[in-house]
Amino acid sequence: MNMLVILISAALLLGLAGLAAFLWALRSGQFDDLDGAAERILIDEEERNRDD
Amino acid sequence: MSAVAGAPGVPAGADDLSAFVERDGDGTASLNLLVNDVHCAQCIATIERTMRAEPGVLDARVNLTTRRVRLRWRDGAADAGSLVGRLDRLGYPAVPYRPAALPGASRQDAGTLLRALAVAGFAAGNVMLLSVAVWAGNSSGMADSTRALMHWLSALIALPAIAYAGLPFFRSAARALAARRINMDLPISVAVCVTAAISLAELIAERPDVYFDAALMLLFFLLIGRYLDQRTRGAMLSTAENLAALAAQPATVLRPDGVREMVPAHAVRLGSRILVAAGERIPVDGDILSGRTTIDRSLLTGEAALEPAMPGDRVYAGTVNTGDPVTLTATAAGDGTVLTEIVRLVEAAEQGRSAYVRLADRAAQLYAPVVHGLALLAFAGWWGFGGLPPREALLIGVAVLIITCPCALGLAVPAVQVVACSRLLKHGVLVKVGDALERLAAIDSVLLDKTGTLTFGRPDIVGRDTPADEDLRVAASLAGASRHPLCRAVLRAAAPVPVHDGVREEPAMGLSAGSPEGEIRLGNRDWCAVSGDGAATPGGPELWLRRPGRDPVQFRFADRLRPDAPAFAAWLKKQGFGVELLSGDRAPAVRSAAEELGIETWHAAARPADKLARLGRLRQAGRRTLMIGDGLNDAPSLAGAEASISPAQGADLAQTAADVVFQGDRLESIAVAIQTARRAKRLVLQNFGLAAAYNAIAVPLAVAGQVTPLIAAVAMSASSIAVTVNALRLGRAAGNPFA
Numbered sequence: 001m002n003m004l005v006i007l008i009s010a011a012l013l014l015g016l017a018g019l020a021a022f023l024w025a026l027r028s029g030q031f032d033d034l035d036g037a038a039e040r041i042l043i044d045e046e047e048r049n050r051d052d
Numbered sequence: 053m054s055a056v057a058g059a060p061g062v063p064a065g066a067d068d069l070s071a072f073v074e075r076d077g078d079g080t081a082s083l084n085l086l087v088n089d090v091h092c093a094q095c096i097a098t099i100e101r102t103m104r105a106e107p108g109v110l111d112a113r114v115n116l117t118t119r120r121v122r123l124r125w126r127d128g129a130a131d132a133g134s135l136v137g138r139l140d141r142l143g144y145p146a147v148p149y150r151p152a153a154l155p156g157a158s159r160q161d162a163g164t165l166l167r168a169l170a171v172a173g174f175a176a177g178n179v180m181l182l183s184v185a186v187w188a189g190n191s192s193g194m195a196d197s198t199r200a201l202m203h204w205l206s207a208l209i210a211l212p213a214i215a216y217a218g219l220p221f222f223r224s225a226a227r228a229l230a231a232r233r234i235n236m237d238l239p240i241s242v243a244v245c246v247t248a249a250i251s252l253a254e255l256i257a258e259r260p261d262v263y264f265d266a267a268l269m270l271l272f273f274l275l276i277g278r279y280l281d282q283r284t285r286g287a288m289l290s291t292a293e294n295l296a297a298l299a300a301q302p303a304t305v306l307r308p309d310g311v312r313e314m315v316p317a318h319a320v321r322l323g324s325r326i327l328v329a330a331g332e333r334i335p336v337d338g339d340i341l342s343g344r345t346t347i348d349r350s351l352l353t354g355e356a357a358l359e360p361a362m363p364g365d366r367v368y369a370g371t372v373n374t375g376d377p378v379t380l381t382a383t384a385a386g387d388g389t390v391l392t393e394i395v396r397l398v399e400a401a402e403q404g405r406s407a408y409v410r411l412a413d414r415a416a417q418l419y420a421p422v423v424h425g426l427a428l429l430a431f432a433g434w435w436g437f438g439g440l441p442p443r444e445a446l447l448i449g450v451a452v453l454i455i456t457c458p459c460a461l462g463l464a465v466p467a468v469q470v471v472a473c474s475r476l477l478k479h480g481v482l483v484k485v486g487d488a489l490e491r492l493a494a495i496d497s498v499l500l501d502k503t504g505t506l507t508f509g510r511p512d513i514v515g516r517d518t519p520a521d522e523d524l525r526v527a528a529s530l531a532g533a534s535r536h537p538l539c540r541a542v543l544r545a546a547a548p549v550p551v552h553d554g555v556r557e558e559p560a561m562g563l564s565a566g567s568p569e570g571e572i573r574l575g576n577r578d579w580c581a582v583s584g585d586g587a588a589t590p591g592g593p594e595l596w597l598r599r600p601g602r603d604p605v606q607f608r609f610a611d612r613l614r615p616d617a618p619a620f621a622a623w624l625k626k627q628g629f630g631v632e633l634l635s636g637d638r639a640p641a642v643r644s645a646a647e648e649l650g651i652e653t654w655h656a657a658a659r660p661a662d663k664l665a666r667l668g669r670l671r672q673a674g675r676r677t678l679m680i681g682d683g684l685n686d687a688p689s690l691a692g693a694e695a696s697i698s699p700a701q702g703a704d705l706a707q708t709a710a711d712v713v714f715q716g717d718r719l720e721s722i723a724v725a726i727q728t729a730r731r732a733k734r735l736v737l738q739n740f741g742l743a744a745a746y747n748a749i750a751v752p753l754a755v756a757g758q759v760t761p762l763i764a765a766v767a768m769s770a771s772s773i774a775v776t777v778n779a780l781r782l783g784r785a786a787g788n789p790f791a
Contacts, residue, residue, distance in 0.1 A: 004198070008205065012178060019174040026166055036116030042093035 069132040069314055071302075072148035080110060081127040085136065085146040086294050088119055095144070102142055106130060118290040121146065148314075162282050168217040169275040175213030176268040179206045180765075183265040187762050196258075203255050203262050210264035214248050217271045220278065236416035236462065239423050243453040244270060250450050261447055266454050266764045273772045274462045281466035284473050284486070291482050291713070303335035304328070306379065317369070326380045328373045330535050337389045338380030340365050345375030348537070350503045352390065352684050353636045358511070358537065358593055370394070370684045370703065374537045376557075391705075394684050397660055398709050401692030410487050411736060412465045419461070427452040430755045444757075451759040455750045460771040464739030467779035472732040475783055480700075480715035481725045488711035490736075491695040492729035494676050497630035499667065499689065501681035502645050503637055504702060506617045508717070509682065511537055511593050511609035513545040523605045525549055527597045530563045530574045538595050539563070539574075541609055562595075570600030580604045613645065619790040620719040621649040627726075630675065634658050634666060636685050663689040680722060682706050697722055723789035728782070735782055739775040746771040 025031065075081050090096065096114045099121060103112035108129025113122050123135055132148075139146045182202045189199060218241065225237040247267040254261050302314040306325040317335040320326065325341065328334050334347075346358040352370045361367055367380065369391040431449030434440045440448075473483050483489060503509050516524055528546035531539035533555035552565045552572075562575010573580050573596075580596035582604050593609040614620075624631050633654035635642045642656040655666065667689050670677045679686065679693035682702030690696040691709040698710035707713050714721040750767050753759050759767075 004201075008182075011181060012209075015174050015178050019170055022170045023167060026163060026170070031163075031166060033115040033117045036096060036114060039093040039096060039116055043097045 069136065069148055071314060071316075072150055073132050075127060079127050080124055081132070082122060082124040083132050083135070083148055084150070085121045085123065085139070085148055086119060087114075087121050087139070087144045087146045088294065089144050090114055090116060090119055090121075098142060099139065099144060102138065103135065106135060106138060109135070117287065119294060120290075162279070162286055165220060165275065165279045165282050168220055169272070169279055171213050172217035172268060172272040172275050175209050175217070176265070176272040179210050179265045179268055182206050183761070183765070199260065200255075200258065203260075203264075206262065206264045207252060207255055210268055211248060211252070214244060214267060214271065217268075217275060218244050221271075221274070234417060234420045236412070236419065239420045239453075240270070240274060240457060240462075242424065243267075243457045247450055247454055250446065254447075261761065263450065263454060263761050263764065266761060266768065269765060269768055270454065270457050273768070277463040277466045280463075280470045284466065284469050287473070288482075288484050288486065291484050320382050322382055322384070324382045326382055327377065328380060329377050330373060330375065332373055334367050334369055334371050334373055334380070336369050336380070336382045337384040338367060338382045340367060341379045341381050343376055343378030345373055345378050346536075348372040348374045350509055350683060355503070355637050370705075391684065394660055394687055395705065397664065397688035398691045398705065401664055401688045402709075410465075411490060411733075411740075412461070415461060415740065423453070423456045426456065426751065426755070433755075434757065440757075448754070448757045451757070451764065452751065452754040454764050455754040455759060455767065456747055457768075460739070460743035460746060460775045463772055464743060464775045464779070465736055467776050468732050468735045468739065468782060471779050471782045472728050476725055476728055479721050479724045481721050482700075482713045482715075483711070483725075484713065485711045488695060489729040489732050491676075492678065492712065492726060493733035495629070495678040495695055495726075497632070497670060497675045498624055498678045498680065499632050499634050499663075499670075499693070500651075501679075501683060501686050502633060502635035502642055503611060504682035505680055505686075505699060506620075506633075506645060506649070506719070507611045507613050509611065509701065511541050512612045513541050514608050514610045514612070516545060516607065521546070523597055524607075526572065526599065527574050527595070527605075527607065530555055530565055530572065533557065534563055538593055538607075538609055542595065542607065567600070572600070573598040582606075611641075613648065614717055614719055616719050616790065618649055620723060621651055623723055623790050625650070629678075632666075634663055634689075636683070658685075660685045660688045664692055667692055678726075679710075681710075697725065720789060727789055731782055735779060739778055742774050742778060743771060746774075 030037070069083065073081050073083050087099070090099065096116060099114050100112045103109055103121075103123060106125075109123065109125045111122075111124040115121070121139075125135070136146050136148065182205055186194070186199055186202050188194075189202075221237045221240045221244070224235065225241040228235040228238060244267050247263045247270075251262045251264050251267070303317045303320050304327040305313045305315045305320060306327050307313055312327060320336050326336060326338060330345075340361055340363050342363055344363070345361050347361045347367055348358055349355050349368075349371045352368060358374060361375075361378070366383070367373075369384075369389040427449045430452045431445050433445075434448050435442050435445035438445070469486075469489065472489055476483060500506055513524075524542065524546045527542050529549045529552040531542040531546075532549070532551035533539075534557055552567075555563050555565045557563050558575070558579065562573055562579035564571055564573045564575075566572075575596065577594075577596060580598040582596055582598075595607045595609070596604045597607070598604045621631065631651050631653070633642060633646045633649075633651045635645075635654070635656055636658055637656060639656035642654050646652075646654040655662070658666070663686065667677055667679065671694075676694040679689045679696040680698070681687075681690055681696075682699050684703045684705050686698075687703065687705045687709045690698060690706055695712070696710040697712045697714060698706045700707065700713050700715040712725055714725065746767070750759070753763070
């Protein structure tokens with residue numbers, strides 16, 4: 001029974017962490033431009049650093 | 053924002069965009085721009101790197117989904133006009149807009165739905181984890197206390213999650229009830245609330261029939277459907293917004309001190325001096341003050357021929373200045389222009405169009421009373437005649453509610469729409485309105501505009517098929533120096549040649565350049581000194597080339613049909629559509645196009661009101677008409693037709709009025725749109741069929757009292773997955789429609 005309490009709370013906490021991460025991503029605008037995000041992975045990171 | 057340098061008597065300088073710049077308290081300024089030509093990672097990288105490298109610029113961010121760019125810079129360190137000019141030189145013409153002027157509520161709505169979806173997903177996953185343990189425990193003999201713990205934990209997670217994730221449905225149901233209507237959200241809200249309440253009561257009474265997992269899964273699946281729907285509509289809305297903002301393109305007013313000021317067209321005062329650059333739309337009606345040019349009236353009237361305009365001539369808003377930059381005195385702006393007259397017709401036509409009720413909404417009207425009636429009947433039947441105690445009869449009623457809840461229905465339409473719209477987008481077809489595809493699938497006749505729709509709407513050289521032609525080569529070497537549409541047509545027809553040195557342009561006459569043998573001239577008859585009874589009779593636009601010691605050579609131009617126009621017309625007829633050509637152009641031009649395409653019914657010199665009247669007669673005859681057109685003169689009929697399509701090169705107002713906009717030169721896109729719309733409708737009906745079949749099996753089971761929480765959960769997921777997979781079949785590429 002004790003084991004069960006630990007496991008269930010661990011599962012819930014992990015789930016909550018995922019939920020919190022998603023909500024944070026949503027809040028920080030990462031879902032505003034889904035098409036752009038798919039294309040941006042093709043932009044060369046090194047060049048961008050040099051430009052910055 | 054085309055560059056206007058080189059306009060007669062106008063000092064060079066940056067445009068004043070201050071009306072569009074937002075200033076923050078912390079010394080930064082920002083500007084929002086619409087950039088229609090961003091398509092790929094390369095575009096994003098080019099724009100962002102170049103703009104960030106500009107002095108003073110703090111940030112440049114491209115949004116590919118909405119085709120918008122936001123620039124932020126230190127106030128005073130950079131100038132809005134020159135930043136827009138820099139983008140223009142990069143090859144990305146940008147139009148400033150004010151976000152406040154656009155209806156921005158949708159974006160926030162998408163965020164709310166996503167948050168609700170995340171909460172429902174998290175809760176459904178965890179409650180299911182506990183439920184699976186309970187189901188397994190049922191066969192392996194789980195202690196009652198352990199089961200109670202699992203159920204209490206489920207309730208702890210489920211109740212707040214339902215309260216939060218169910219809000220979009222509860223709100224919408226309440227709004228519908230307040231307006232004395234029934235929508236799909238009403239049965240959903242009732243089912244979820246009743247299920248949660250009964251489950252809680254069961255739990256308190258320490259009994260095992262608890263349906264928290266079913267209620268949450270219901271919300272989760274429905275929210276997926278709702279989010280997909282919202283995303284499609286958001287994309288459509290931003291397309292529509294972009295077009296509306298483009299239509300409100302500002303006028304360049306020349307202030308007495310020589311500064312150019314960008315002013316919204318409706319705010320231009322009578323008598324102001326307006327600068328219209330080459331290639332720009334004329335924003336207000338006015339008289340030409342200085343400069344000689346040619347005017348393209350095709351968007352206003354459908355006439356293909358260019359018209360010369362001299363100082364003193366009246367020009368109208370909505371026409372395009374195809375020649376040289378000119379200055380106008382505004383004689384009418386905003387409400388007084390010919391353009392506004394057309395806008396009024398558009399609004400009237402829109403109101404005249406009977407409201408279309410979406411398939412899903414029609415299903416909902418039928419659905420809610422049937423479902424609630426069934427549940428009530430099951431409860432009353434078991435209690436009154438079946439002799440069950442009220443608690444168990446109530447549980448059967450709840451099972452019916454859960455089983456019949458429109459999970460599959462809620463996914464059936466949005467899933468198909470998302471797939472259809474993304475497939476069309478790959479063909480360059482933008483769907484602007486939610487129910488456009490449904491209406492497009494129902495059409496049985498087609499009204500076609502000629503100029504700009506079946507034709508390119510621009511002059512092209514005719515009768516010279518060899519790009520390496522010596523005359524053409526020489527003409528192109530001069531034409532390269534000019535932006536006149538006829539010169540551009542010469543360039544398109546010729547093989548690439550370097551531009552001749554020292555080409556001079558005489559406005560409204562032609563070009564000249566020196567060569568070792570003497571002067572070469574390219575221009576009109578007078579410019580090249582062609583005698584009145586020259587080689588060929590004039591008819592349509594022409595250019596002459598005069599080289600020293602040779603006879604002048606004529607180039608003739610015509611507005612050519614798009615290459616796949618005959619195939620398109622043949623396809624329409626093969627599909628059994630009634631096809632008519634309805635053009636504002638002159639009769640001979642319309643007749644020859646109709647004959648070439650094999651279209652029997654044609655009308656020439658049709659004014660906007662005539663087109664609208666023709667549409668009305670077709671409607672009275674019971675026809676559902678698709679209007680395809682590009683001009684301002686088509687806009688009222690585009691707004692009034694059952695469904696409408698406009699090419700992306702068309703007038704902004706036409707694109708705003710149309711349901712669907714296609715890009716590129718190929719009419720095949722229209723055929724693909726019609727085909728996709730029909731397949732989408734078939735799939736939606738199939739999905740409704742699947743949902744009905746599922747109900748036909750599951751509802752009798754539920755009414756018979758045979759549905760346990762486990763069966764409810766499995767049946768619900770299975771039907772949702774089935775409709776989604778069925779919707780994805782639309783993504784498979786169809787063959788060439790003309791083959």
